[in-house]
Amino acid sequence: MEPGITIGELGEFGLIAAITASMAAAAGEVGGNLILGPGDDAAVVAAPDGRVVATTDMLIEDRHFRLEWSSAADIGHKAAARNLADVAAMGAVPTALLVCFAGPGHLPVEWVSELAAGIAGECAEAGAAVAGGDTSSAGTVLIAITALGSLGDRRPVTRSGARPGDVVAVTGTLGSAAAGLDLLTAAVHPPGTADLLAGHRRPKPPYRAGPQAAELGATSLIDVSDGLIADLGHVAAASGVRIELDTKPLAAEPIARVGALRRAADALRRPDWLRWVLTGGDDHALVATFPPEVRLPPSWTTIGTVADGRGIAVDGQTWNDQGGWEHFRSS
Amino acid sequence: MEPGITIGELGEFGLIAAITASMAAAAGEVGGNLILGPGDDAAVVAAPDGRVVATTDMLIEDRHFRLEWSSAADIGHKAAARNLADVAAMGAVPTALLVCFAGPGHLPVEWVSELAAGIAGECAEAGAAVAGGDTSSAGTVLIAITALGSLGDRRPVTRSGARPGDVVAVTGTLGSAAAGLDLLTAAVHPPGTADLLAGHRRPKPPYRAGPQAAELGATSLIDVSDGLIADLGHVAAASGVRIELDTKPLAAEPIARVGALRRAADALRRPDWLRWVLTGGDDHALVATFPPEVRLPPSWTTIGTVADGRGIAVDGQTWNDQGGWEHFRSS
Numbered sequence: 150m151e152p153g154i155t156i157g158e159l160g161e162f163g164l165i166a167a168i169t170a171s172m173a174a175a176a177g178e179v180g181g182n183l184i185l186g187p188g189d190d191a192a193v194v195a196a197p198d199g200r201v202v203a204t205t206d207m208l209i210e211d212r213h214f215r216l217e218w219s220s221a222a223d224i225g226h227k228a229a230a231r232n233l234a235d236v237a238a239m240g241a242v243p244t245a246l247l248v249c250f251a252g253p254g255h256l257p258v259e260w261v262s263e264l265a266a267g268i269a270g271e272c273a274e275a276g277a278a279v280a281g282g283d284t285s286s287a288g289t290v291l292i293a294i295t296a297l298g299s300l301g302d303r304r305p306v307t308r309s310g311a312r313p314g315d316v317v318a319v320t321g322t323l324g325s326a327a328a329g330l331d332l333l334t335a336a337v338h339p340p341g342t343a344d345l346l347a348g349h350r351r352p353k354p355p356y357r358a359g360p361q362a363a364e365l366g367a368t369s370l371i372d373v374s375d376g377l378i379a380d381l382g383h384v385a386a387a388s389g390v391r392i393e394l395d396t397k398p399l400a401a402e403p404i405a406r407v408g409a410l411r412r413a414a415d416a417l418r419r420p421d422w423l424r425w426v427l428t429g430g431d432d433h434a435l436v437a438t439f440p441p442e443v444r445l446p447p448s449w450t451t452i453g454t455v456a457d458g459r460g461i462a463v464d465g466q467t468w469n470d471q472g473g474w475e476h477f478r479s480s
Numbered sequence: 481m482e483p484g485i486t487i488g489e490l491g492e493f494g495l496i497a498a499i500t501a502s503m504a505a506a507a508g509e510v511g512g513n514l515i516l517g518p519g520d521d522a523a524v525v526a527a528p529d530g531r532v533v534a535t536t537d538m539l540i541e542d543r544h545f546r547l548e549w550s551s552a553a554d555i556g557h558k559a560a561a562r563n564l565a566d567v568a569a570m571g572a573v574p575t576a577l578l579v580c581f582a583g584p585g586h587l588p589v590e591w592v593s594e595l596a597a598g599i600a601g602e603c604a605e606a607g608a609a610v611a612g613g614d615t616s617s618a619g620t621v622l623i624a625i626t627a628l629g630s631l632g633d634r635r636p637v638t639r640s641g642a643r644p645g646d647v648v649a650v651t652g653t654l655g656s657a658a659a660g661l662d663l664l665t666a667a668v669h670p671p672g673t674a675d676l677l678a679g680h681r682r683p684k685p686p687y688r689a690g691p692q693a694a695e696l697g698a699t700s701l702i703d704v705s706d707g708l709i710a711d712l713g714h715v716a717a718a719s720g721v722r723i724e725l726d727t728k729p730l731a732a733e734p735i736a737r738v739g740a741l742r743r744a745a746d747a748l749r750r751p752d753w754l755r756w757v758l759t760g761g762d763d764h765a766l767v768a769t770f771p772p773e774v775r776l777p778p779s780w781t782t783i784g785t786v787a788d789g790r791g792i793a794v795d796g797q798t799w800n801d802q803g804g805w806e807h808f809r810s811s
Contacts, residue, residue: 184531188718189638190569190703191535191629196527200515204522205578205626206614213616238521247536249580249624283537283624285544293580293614293624295536298522307520372521387519 156261157254157286164261164284168250171262172269172279182244182299183278192280194245194297201244202298202305204235210290218333221260223350225267228292231374233275234354234433236298238372240306240363243277243356247295251287264292275356303363306370306437311388315368315438317453318445320358322348323377323404327429328413328422339416342409354433358448365445367437376428378461378468381436388438391458393465398452399426404434427463487592488585488617495592495615499581502593503600503610513575513630514609523611525576525628532575533629533636535566541621549664552591554681556598559623562705564606565685565764567629569703571637571694574608574687578626582618595623606687634694637701637768642719646699646769648784649776652686653679654708654735658760659744659753670747673740685764689779696776698768707759709792709799712767719769722789724796729783730757735765758794 156164169187185193194201208214208228219227229246236243248268252261269279277296325348332342333349354372362370369388371380377399385392399405405426414422438455439445461468487495500518516524525532539545539559550558560577567574579599583592600610608627656679663673664680685703693701700719702711708730716723730736736757745753769786770776792799 185636185638189636189640190566190701191533191572191627191636193570193631193636194532194534196530196532199527199530201525201527201532201628202522203525203576203578203611203626203628205580205612205624207580207582207616207624209582209616209618212618235521239524241522245534247534247626249536249538251538251540251622280534281536285538285540287540287543287622288619291582291618291622293536293538293622295534295578295626296522297532297534300524305516305520305522305524307516309520370521 154258155254156252156256156258159258161284164258167258167262168265171265175266175269175273183280187279187281192245194280197299198302200300202236202239202241202300203295204232205293205295206231206235207291207293216290219350221263222267224292225264226271226351228294229268229271230352230354230433232294232296233271233277233356234372236296237354237356237359238370238435239298239300240303240359240367240370241298241300242360243275243296243298245278245280245297246272247280248282249293250282251285252290253288254286301360303360306363306367307387308369308371308384309387310368311384311390311438311455312368313390313455313457314441315455316441316451317392317394317436317438317455318449318451319404319434319436320449321355321434322406322432323373323399323434324410324425324429324432325406326352326431328410328425331417332413335417337416339412341412344406344409345413348432352431352433355435358435362435362437365439365443367439370435370437373432373434373436374430376430377436378427382461384438385459385461391456391460391462392453393456393462394453396423396464398450399423404450485589486585487583487587487589490589492615495589498589498593499596502596506597506600506604514611518610518612523576525611528630529633531631533567533570533572533631534626535563536624536626537562537566538622538624547621550681552594553598555623556595557602557682559625560599560602561683561685561764563625563627564602564608564687565703567627568685568687568690569701569766570629570631571634571690571698571701572629572631573691574606574627574629576609576611576628577603578611579613580624581613582616583621584619585617632691634691637694637698639700639702639715640718641699642715642721642769642786643699644721644786644788645772646786647772647782648723648725648767648769648786649780649782650735650765650767651689651780652765653737653763654704654730654765655741655756655760655763656737657683657762659741659756662748663744666748668747670743672743675737675740676744679763683762683764686766689766693766693768696770696774698770701766701768704763704765704767705761707761708767709758713792715769716790716792722787722791722793723784724787724793725784727754727795729781730754735781
């Protein structure tokens with residue numbers, strides 16, 4: 150293909166061929182769950198235990214990413230990761246992804262191929278295959294993804310099973326994506342903060358920790374996409390319990406990239422870097438509640454306990470702040 | 481809820497609640513395949529034979545519909561129908577849908593509720609449930625849907641199994657959606673063409689004919705979304721055969737709404753109304769190939785045969801025209 154050709158010049162069927170080729174090259178050998186792959190009216194995916202976990206989520210240009218801040222490959226990884234993390238957050242193993250892509254005709258084909266390779270590459274990290282998709286033209290770039298997964302005979306771990314006496318534990322990082330986004334927004338790039346920018350551009354959800362939590366007996370499980378307090382707020386509300394958090398382990402490695410967050414806060418003149426850890430979304434750490442007798446592997450850090458009552462407390466104080474963020478609202 | 485409130489005023493979580501309520505009211509009792517419904521990180525859907533059929537497709541404002549030409553309910557029905565038809569076109573029964581919705585903050589909540597009710601209503605017609613979704617803000621309305629389905633121990637019917645000697649048969653209507661769109665585009669509304677406008681706004685795919693075709697022994701199956709000749713072109717290419725069409729049954733009821741198409745052609749001064757039937761997309765008729773010994777029920781109309789060779793012939797002439805349409809291309 151000539152360099153610099155646009156998707157408008159290539160046309161829809163040519164674009165689909167380019168995307169498929171790019172994904173095949175990036176995916177490697179992860180087709181185990183694909184009974185019938187892309188190219189027909191629909192794909193057929195294995196669902197060995199007679200159930201399929203399914204979730205959908207979209208990324209929109211200038212709302213979830215900016216073309217000047219993230220590479221096409223970054224955006225592909227991020228779009229896939231958000232969905233794969235939701236599958237893991239049920240205690241399931243991702244099996245397949247379906248991708249809708251729309252963008253303006255002047256986009257280079259190369260850009261879309263890199264996006265597709267990013268999606269397929271993230272899929273491969275989680276053990277899933279790209280099963281199908283759709284393309285269209287649109288004024289801005291948007292990516293809508295559906296991820297499927299297999300529970301492997303486990304029960305799904307929902308948000309509603311936390312019980313008083315359980316411990317709360319997290320695996321993955323918190324605050325990096327939000328701090329990275331604030332640095333990009335302010336166009337401030339102090340040394341030693343590359344991990345935060347990477348956290349925004351290409352989050353690293355701990356996929357295997359989802360099924361692990363289920364096997365350890367987690368009573369509830371969620372991935373941190375809106376922010377730790379907002380997402381645990383969903384768990385507290387669905388379970389009818391109060392969740393009491395301790396900031397000491399949250400303000401330390403491995404959960405918080407402490408040095409980088411301090412440097413970012415200094416550069417941005419923010420008084421409180423811990424706020425990113427408590428309320429920043431998009432890192433896709435997994436947070437679970439476990440019965441107190443469960444022995445957690447060292448990859449999980451205990452950050453609080455479940456009590457009778459409602460809402461979230463931080464270091465003994467009820468949290469009344471707006472913990473996460475919503476689309477549409479302008480406030 | 482106050483009348484006239486916008487989705488920007490309501491906020492994301494309020495909008496999700498409104499959508500969920502609207503869908504629940506429209507859906508009725510179709511939750512049989514939902515093991516775990518909306519409200520968690522992911523849904524869990526039954527896949528009784530250990531496989532799940534999955535397809536995804538999107539609709540974008542001013543590309544696939546116009547807000548001044550279609551009601552919110554129409555758009556919801558159409559968005560769902562496109563995906564449910566793709567499931568049927570594998571020989572499967574739709575089980576569940578996942579919906580991504582994005583739109584501008586100034587949209588009335590009522591509009592989005594009607595869209596959601598349209599999606600859920602179409603789902604109910606096909607026997608499927610809405611399992612989950614995602615909302616975001618965007619400059620224009622877009623709807624990306626994934627449909628899941630169950631093959632019920634049947635093999636999937638792909639595009640690649642047509643064999644020389646097979647007959648080609650269709651069920652559903654052809655040409656209505658394309659003619660309706662041309663009437664709307666020209667702002668010409670002759671009497672007696674309401675079926676064509678309805679065909680564009682709210683296509684009626686014959687969902688149950690998909691599993692029926694599989695049970696009858698169809699060797700290939702596809703839904704007509706790009707146009708009959710374009711879609712049979714995919715079948716011919718995938719199967720390595722030539723497909724020979726006879727326009728006589730195509731130019732008659734029940735496939736073509738003959739009277740309405742004639743009136744539309746007269747009003748638009750088009751010389752050839754059959755062109756809509758041969759090349760118009762978006763009606764989502766189902767077209768299949770069957771071994772010649774299969775006795776077809778009267779709902780299927782034989783329109784041609786499969787031969788050795790390649791490409792499509794119409795009344796004995798090889799079709800060299802551009803049979804369907806692609807996104808992105810400006811030609």
